[in-house]
Amino acid sequence: MRVSELSERTGVSVHRLRRWESGGLLRARRDHHGVRRFDESSVRVVTFVSMARDLGFGLDEIAALVPDYAAGRLGIDDLVARLQARLTEIDVQIVELERQRERVVDHVAWFEARRPRPDQETP
Incomplete structure (x- = not known):
């Protein structure tokens, strides 16, 4: 899905999603046109990151947790x-x-x- 679709599905702004991606919180692949494409698991990760931010966790701490969360090890x-x-x-x-x-x-x-x-x- 494109970043705009991920934004729609999660309620997180495109700008914030791009910032999270550049910070290593999200992973996207680029298609042959250079457009970011996120897989379905990104919705779950964005929800986790968004909730953690709401609770006051810093981006560095969240970034350390995301790999384990995404892999189901948290x-x-x-x-x-x-x-x-x-x-x-x-x-x-x-x-x-x-x-x-x-x-x-x-x-x-x-x-x-x-x-x-x-x-x-x-x-």
Whole structure:
């Protein structure tokens, strides 16, 4: 199938599919006219990559997983372990963002306390 057909079937933009192909996440062969042709298994791989991106996995990590996924060697235990590790990363990010939020709130309060009031302004 052509890249436009793969895009239609998966809901992933042609631009993104081309980027994933150039990054080694997808494999296409070229026909005698030089047109990319993807096989049926590409739909499954694109779905996997798209879902992994949605969950916040980086392209390098996904690229390392794709060969095993495409070959059917990536088991449920592997996937669950990676998802649990991702949850831990997200929890760390949440804690960091909450701390950063507290610092921002403190800075807003500091600036607000120094804001001139209309009755205190000098001409």
